[in-house]
Amino acid sequence: MTATPTHGGKLLVDCLRALGATKSFGVPGESYLAVLDALHDTEGALDFVLCRNEGGAAFMAAAYGKLTGSPGICLVTRGPGATNASIGIHTAMQDSAPMIIFVGQVGTDMREREAFQEINYRAMFGTVAKWVTEIDHVARIPEILARAWKTALSGRPGPVVIALPEDVLSATTDTPPLTHPTRIAEPSPDPEALAASVAILAKAKRPLILTGGCNWSNAGQQALQSFAEASNIPVLSVFRYQSFFDNFSSVFAGEAGVGMHGYVKDMIQDADVILAINNRFGEMSTDGFTLLDAPHPKQRLIHIHAAEGELGKTYQPEIAIQAGPNAAAQALAATPCKGGWSDWTAQARTAYEASFDLPDIPSPVDMGKVMDHLRSILPEDVILTNGAGNFTVWPNKFFRYGPKATLLAPQSGAMGYGFPAAIAAKVAHPDRQVICFAGDGDFQMNCQELATAAQAGAQPIVLVLNNGIYGTIRAHQERHYPGRVSGTAMFNPDFSALARAYGLHGERVETTEDF
Numbered sequence: 001m002t003a004t005p006t007h008g009g010k011l012l013v014d015c016l017r018a019l020g021a022t023k024s025f026g027v028p029g030e031s032y033l034a035v036l037d038a039l040h041d042t043e044g045a046l047d048f049v050l051c052r053n054e055g056g057a058a059f060m061a062a063a064y065g066k067l068t069g070s071p072g073i074c075l076v077t078r079g080p081g082a083t084n085a086s087i088g089i090h091t092a093m094q095d096s097a098p099m100i101i102f103v104g105q106v107g108t109d110m111r112e113r114e115a116f117q118e119i120n121y122r123a124m125f126g127t128v129a130k131w132v133t134e135i136d137h138v139a140r141i142p143e144i145l146a147r148a149w150k151t152a153l154s155g156r157p158g159p160v161v162i163a164l165p166e167d168v169l170s171a172t173t174d175t176p177p178l179t180h181p182t183r184i185a186e187p188s189p190d191p192e193a194l195a196a197s198v199a200i201l202a203k204a205k206r207p208l209i210l211t212g213g214c215n216w217s218n219a220g221q222q223a224l225q226s227f228a229e230a231s232n233i234p235v236l237s238v239f240r241y242q243s244f245f246d247n248f249s250s251v252f253a254g255e256a257g258v259g260m261h262g263y264v265k266d267m268i269q270d271a272d273v274i275l276a277i278n279n280r281f282g283e284m285s286t287d288g289f290t291l292l293d294a295p296h297p298k299q300r301l302i303h304i305h306a307a308e309g310e311l312g313k314t315y316q317p318e319i320a321i322q323a324g325p326n327a328a329a330q331a332l333a334a335t336p337c338k339g340g341w342s343d344w345t346a347q348a349r350t351a352y353e354a355s356f357d358l359p360d361i362p363s364p365v366d367m368g369k370v371m372d373h374l375r376s377i378l379p380e381d382v383i384l385t386n387g388a389g390n391f392t393v394w395p396n397k398f399f400r401y402g403p404k405a406t407l408l409a410p411q412s413g414a415m416g417y418g419f420p421a422a423i424a425a426k427v428a429h430p431d432r433q434v435i436c437f438a439g440d441g442d443f444q445m446n447c448q449e450l451a452t453a454a455q456a457g458a459q460p461i462v463l464v465l466n467n468g469i470y471g472t473i474r475a476h477q478e479r480h481y482p483g484r485v486s487g488t489a490m491f492n493p494d495f496s497a498l499a500r501a502y503g504l505h506g507e508r509v510e511t512t513e514d515f
Contacts, residue, residue, distance in 0.1 A: 008138040008169040009034025012102075014177035015145040017046050021073050023427055025049045025060040029077020031104025034169035049427060049456050052448040054081045056420045058088020058101060059446070062159070063385070063408050063421035066097035066214055068428055071152040071160075078104035079119055087414055090128045092159040094412040096214045096280075098152040100145075105134060105163040125161045134163035138171040142178045153184050156280075156307035157214050186215075186324025187306060189331050193321045197302045200318070201273055202337040204300075206344050207233045208271035210256065210285070212241030213278035213325065215306065220326025221403070223333040224277065225249055230336035233275075234348040236264060238285040240409040243384075243401035253348035254355065256285045259393055263351040265291060268299075277304045278325035281314050282411065289314065304328045356398060366512045367465070371398040373515070374435070380404045382433045383425045385460070387418035389439035390471040416445025419462060423449060426458035434460035440492050441470045450502040459504065464495045 006014075012035055016024075024046060028036055039048045051057035054076040061072030072092075076085045082103040092099040105111075106118045125132045131151045135144055148160040201207050209228055221244060228235050228251045235245055239257035246252065254264050268274070268291040279285065281303075286292060292299060295316045303310075303317040304325070311320040321328065358368035371394055381404040384395045388410065401407060408425060410417040422436035443464050453459045474488040496506030509515045 005172045005174045007034050007037075008135075008141055008171050008173065009036075010038040011138065011141045011173060011175060011177055012145065012164075012169070013038035013042060013046060015142050016073065017042065018178040019145065019149045019181045020070060021046055023047050023049060023064060024073035024075055025051055025057040025064070025424070026075030027051050027054050027057055027077065027081060028075075029081050029104050031078045031106075031166055032075060032102065032164055032169060035075060035102070035164070048075070049423075049452065049458075051420075051452050053446065054084035055087045055416065056446045056449045056452065058085040058099075059091065059414075059417050059420035060088075060424040060427075061099050061101065062088045062092035062095060062097045063417070063424040064428055065092065065099045065152075065157070066095055067383075067406065067408060067425055069098070069215065069217075071098040071100045071149060072424070074099065074101040076101065076103055078106065082119055082121065082124070086125070086128070087416075089125060089159045089161065091410050091412040091414045091417060093128050093130070095410060096157050097159070098157040098214075099159040100148050100152055100162065101159060102162050102164055105165045111165075121161055121163045128159075129161045130158040132161040132163075135165065135168050138168050138173040139175045141168075141173075142175060146178055146182060150182050150184060154306075156305070156310060186327045187322055188327045189304065189321045189323035191331075193319055194328070194331050195335070197275065197319050197321070198332070198335050198337050200300055200302065201231070201233070201275060202339055204273035204339060205341060206271050207231075207273045207275065207339070207341060208267060209233050209235045210238055210268075210274060210276045210279055211235060211325075212238035212244060212285075213280070213305075215278070215325055216244055217326045220329045221245065223326070224329035225251075225403075227329065227332040227336055230333075231338065232342055232345050234267065234345045236267065238279040239282060240396060240407065240411060241279075242396070243405055243407040246403045247400040248402055250349060251345055252352065253345075254352045255396065256287075257396065258284050259397065260287055261351070261355055263348070263355075267348055268292070271299050273300045273302070275302045275304075276317075277328055278306070280305075280310055284411075358398075364511050365509060365515065367394055368398070369512050370394075370515055375400060378435070379433050382406075382435060383408065383422075383429065384435050384437065385409065385418040385421040385425060386437040387439070387442040387445070388413045388415045388472070389442045390475065391437055391439040391442070391465040394465075395435075395437045415442045419443060419446050419460075420449055422460035422462065423453050423456065423458045426453075426460050427456060430458070436460050436462045438462060438464050439471060440464060440466040440468065440495070441490060443495070444492075447498065450499060450504060454502050454504055462499075466492060466495065468492060
């Protein structure tokens with residue numbers, strides 16, 4: 001049976017719907033009018049969330065992919081739109097978040113003439129995306145979208161960039177759309193390698209589990225917790241992934257990330273066996289690559305990751321297992337081990353509990369008490385988001401994430417991520433409470449998305465910690481160039497009035513009691 005002729009824009013949208021996409025984020029552009037035409041008829045099936053800046057849209061798509069496990073879809077125009085969106089592509093790559101971003105492109109008859117807003121996307125995005133391609137014929141849309149979906153999700157998830165020439169989108173075709181998504185099965189761990197790993201752990205004196213990354217299912221997270229608790233092995237999350245393990249578990253010992261507590265550094269250095277599952281051994285989780293020796297750490301290292309390229313990239317493991325996190329965790333849960341390290345685990349948990357003890361802060365608003373209050377009142381399935389700045393210590397170090405709570409925070413350290421991520425979270429889960437932590441500088445990177453929140457009806461609670469400076473840079477200035485501070489003092493608007501200007505609610509908090 002021959003499909004009814006249609007244009008490339010509708011074929012693309014029909015393929016996205018078949019793959020399972022239900023939300024998209026973007027800023028409109030004349031380079032993909034045919035796609036916008038097709039989206040006219042998909043409200044309630046594939047919704048288009050209208051954003052105010054392509055950077056904000058890309059952040060939303062990256063956060064949506066990280067939160068849901070399904071590729072976040074972003075649509076932006078060519079040239080300036082694509083360059084604005086680059087920050088979200090880089091963030092999705094460093095977050096291992098599945099995303100597909102469609103960027104407009106000049107017509108195929110104008111390429112390589114430096115046409116209006118033309119960009120060589122392969123050259124521009126080749127190092128910050130898993131795959132960059134350009135659709136050269138309308139009939140190839142289903143083929144390329146199927147591959148893009150699989151690429152974004154498989155191995156180490158990440159962003160895919162697809163360029164859309166105008167004439168390809170407007171061309172007619174009777175090519176049928178995709179009918180269903182490809183099921184991507186996780187690679188399972190090699191049984192012999194897994195058994196050898198458990199045997200090494202059983203002989204340890206100070207074993208440690210490091211974990212994080214994306215692609216976890218609820219069953220996988222529960223399986224890892226079951227293994228860790230049955231084996232009584234302490235667990236550290238890596239940078240900004242602390243919500244992927246129940247912080248109330250007796251074996252959870254904290255986060256290895258920016259501002260790492262001294263006891264966490266000591267644990268990593270003193271461990272004799274480290275089981276690393278689904279983490280990349282980045283700069284932040286190794287304190288600038290100082291906690292383990294490269295390439296051969298003194299700790300016996302077992303590294304499990306779905307992407308072969310992550311195994312042995314910096315540190316050579318004694319055992320490397322290419323496997324998905326959920327398959328590996330479920331296999332581990334069936335073979336717990338016991339050893340004489342109960343004091344080691346208990347000391348780690350005690351140190352973690354003590355890290356929440358703060359003296360009174362001499363400020364009209366005591367953030368320690370604010371966090372105490374939030375921990376006592378927020379629902380167990382709350383979603384917290386943040387961008388970058390000194391303020392991130394509060395959601396990253398002074399909140400406890402139970403098994404249903406979620407933290408969305410950028411591995412890239414991108415300012416301006418938190419608010420778009422919070423909007424995406426409300427789009428994905430409108431019934432869950434979403435709290436965005438933002439500094440004054442961080443919030444103003446994307447405060448125009450207040451209009452997006454209002455229009456989409458996706459309105460998180462935003463806590464703007466306003467100190468009138470770019471605080472992180474100011475701290476570095478005072479450390480390295482004392483008495484020579486410049487370029488970090490800020491003039492700020494009345495943020496509560498700004499919210500009201502967009503038709504939203506705004507409050508100014510002057511004291512802890514006000515909060």
